[in-house]
Amino acid sequence: MNYIHKKISILVILIAIIMGNLSDSFSQNNNLRTVRDSLTNYFTSISNEKSDDEKLKLNKNITRIFESYLSKSEAFINPIDSVKNIGLIKSPNDQLIIYTWNIPFNDGTHKYFGYIHYYNKRSKEYKLYALNDRSEDIKNPEFSVLSNTNWYGLLYYKIIENKYKNHYYYTLLSSDLNNILTKKKIIDVLQFDENDLPVFGAKVFSNLPRNTRIIFEYNARANMTLTFDETLKMIVYDHLSPSKPSLNGVFEFYGPDFSYDAYKFEKGRWEFKSDIDARNNRN
Numbered sequence: 001m002n003y004i005h006k007k008i009s010i011l012v013i014l015i016a017i018i019m020g021n022l023s024d025s026f027s028q029n030n031n032l033r034t035v036r037d038s039l040t041n042y043f044t045s046i047s048n049e050k051s052d053d054e055k056l057k058l059n060k061n062i063t064r065i066f067e068s069y070l071s072k073s074e075a076f077i078n079p080i081d082s083v084k085n086i087g088l089i090k091s092p093n094d095q096l097i098i099y100t101w102n103i104p105f106n107d108g109t110h111k112y113f114g115y116i117h118y119y120n121k122r123s124k125e126y127k128l129y130a131l132n133d134r135s136e137d138i139k140n141p142e143f144s145v146l147s148n149t150n151w152y153g154l155l156y157y158k159i160i161e162n163k164y165k166n167h168y169y170y171t172l173l174s175s176d177l178n179n180i181l182t183k184k185k186i187i188d189v190l191q192f193d194e195n196d197l198p199v200f201g202a203k204v205f206s207n208l209p210r211n212t213r214i215i216f217e218y219n220a221r222a223n224m225t226l227t228f229d230e231t232l233k234m235i236v237y238d239h240l241s242p243s244k245p246s247l248n249g250v251f252e253f254y255g256p257d258f259s260y261d262a263y264k265f266e267k268g269r270w271e272f273k274s275d276i277d278a279r280n281n282r283n
């Protein structure tokens with residue numbers, strides 16, 4: 001009889017564990033669904049709002065939701081995806097998630113927001129960093145090394161992970177909607193220092209040794225390709241030129257000239273490749 005009681009007790013315990021896990025899973029999914037719905041509603045309100053100040057007030061609710069949810073242990077495994085206005089990229093090594101979004105202003109400019117969620121596999125610790133857009137105060141961003149608190153605000157859409165001498169380089173392809181005259185696309189590099197703090201910018205571009213990031217600026221009505229070609233294993237992009245030689249440096253008159261340049265990662269550097277044939281390899 002005691003044996004039967006023990007078997008029943010073990011079965012009850014197992015059922016309780018299974019039901020508890022199911023309950024936790026349901027709770028997490030339900031919580032994430034609530035987060036997605038709340039964020040979607042706030043972004044809808046921002047898109048309907050006329051006042052720039054009110055847009056920023058509504059955005060404070062968005063940042064509060066992010067910080068509340070991302071502080072939970074399950075947030076890295078269950079990221080905030082499927083929200084139309086938020087860009088999410090994740091590194092192949094499963095150590096890095098970056099969220100970015102923008103608030104459009106009435107004068108055609110934009111302010112950017114975001115979070116870095118980082119997992120250190122050695123220490124098994126999660127780190128959360130808010131991204132503070134200080135673009136207006138950053139002079140010569142193409143030569144600057146920046147941090148999450150002094151960030152050149154962008155919308156990241158692709159992360160390229162490279163490892164050299166046991167050090168990870170996360171190269172970020174991004175967009176800046178800029179203003180009514182021009183748009184920008186940027187190649188940036190993110191690393192983490194010995195204290196796990198994010199560092200944006202690195203002198204790793206062979207043809208521009210002073211640059212810490214590459215900034216392409218062009219006409220707001222034009223479209224520029226900046227992508228990572230998986231076949232070529234290169235960053236491939238449209239070469240930009242002014243519509244007339246006399247407009248050199250006036251970026252609102254720049255656009256693709258139907259030629260392509262590229263960068264390939266070799267021994268810790270992005271080596272420049274000029275005038276490549278990418279017609280059959282473009283994504």
